[in-house]
Amino acid sequence: MLRAGALPAPVKVIQNITIGPTLGQDSIRKGVQAALLGAILVIIFMIYYYRFSGVIADIALFLNLLYLLGAFTALKATMTLPGIAGIILTMGMGVDSNVLIFERIREELRLGKTVRAAVDAGYSKAWVTIFDSHITTLITTFILFTFGTGPIKGFAVTLSIGVIINLFTAVFGSKAIFDWIIMKFKPRSLSI
Template sequence: MTGDMIKDAQVRIGGTFNEPYVSIDMTGTGANVFADLTEKYTQRRMAIVLDDIVRSAPVIREKIVGGSAQITGHFTHEEASDLAIVLRVGALPAPVDIIQNMTVGASLGQDSINKGLSSGLFGALLVVGFMFIYYRLSGVIANAALALNILFLFTGLAIVSATLTLPGIAGIVLSIGMAVDANVLIFERMREESSIGRSVRLSIDGGFAKAFSTIVDSQVTTLITAMALFLFGTGPIKGFAVTLSLGILFNLFTALFCSRLFFDTLSSAKKISKLNFMQFIGKSKLDFMSIRKITFTISGVFVFLGLIAFVQIIRGQANLGVDFT
């Protein structure tokens, strides 16, 4: 007798002591085969086998006709539920196709974590070095704010008892890049204010004021994406979304408040006499508005291709990896 002869299997409560039992309903063919088996093997055990493993072996008490049967015993509700699931699974034809075959060593996880931490630390050091060399004192302030950002981020992860995973490390690295991007926007606005002859104090005020909306827009739109990943993603994706969301929130605080506090403190103490920045590329002489039709056309083509790809994904025609199955 095979699993495709079973129509359904459910947990019921009954008997003298109201104990859980498994109720089985069979197909027409299954009812006839089951009647013959129970008549032939009365008072013997009938094994229930799934994946070549005997899941249960109840004793056949009598001939059973009608296509319905009960498996009784001293089951807990969980044990009865597990047996019912086994019977229902056995009724489903499920061919197995090997999509991906991987051999994972015992040290792979720790090795991946070590490499992830090393790459994250190396990237952070490059960013810190660039900010210090290119923006001088302002870069030092940005690095101090970045250090506070990372401290707050790990504190937040500890408070919510989040587990640090490889996607989580990627989220931290991305949030570091976004923190630096926020400071770069502020410093470039400061450069513009300083280039037209404004004082240090006015340049600082103008830099933060003019970069405020751009920073908030970029951070909030990314935060919305991170929230969507958290709501609809699975475990590793949620880890990435958590670290990225916390990083964005602390980015806003450190870039707009902590950095401003450092600048205001140094400016009030007359420690900043001039804003010094390096500049690799001079002011562009390209008239960007003159090529707007070309850029609009290119953007439209890429948007159209993206819509086609999105439709293909919805139709199930995309070549997705094993993570999406």
């Protein structure tokens, strides 16, 4: 049986500090700077590793961020540190989705498929994994929102909106770009 109640140790105040609102602003500013630095590094990595396909992934990530910020503006949301963390995690999920898709496309190209067939098969075969990861994340955000308080709820809302938008941009947004390029230029090979 567990016992609840006061701790047997006395509480002694060692230090009491009053902070102003600028500390919160400074934390937000540093969080935004960290997010921008992370985004720049991700953009460079995706272009370096996936070449032209990395550019398509970066466009999809930019659209993801644009739609996410648009949703926050429409909801008149205030940017907080948990919100920034949710945005960063959303961007990470977007990168993960694109990596899954591109690796599937690479496998299909190695099997000798045409660019059109490889892209279609890559997206089709990666879809189930991407959908599963997004649904499990949404379930987690629902639990966090239900049982969490204040900042945890804000993180859950930010992440859930981001996951829904990411599912759209990573799968359908980048696929639309690939489809347009294939239709317009009919490439025989793909830089991936």
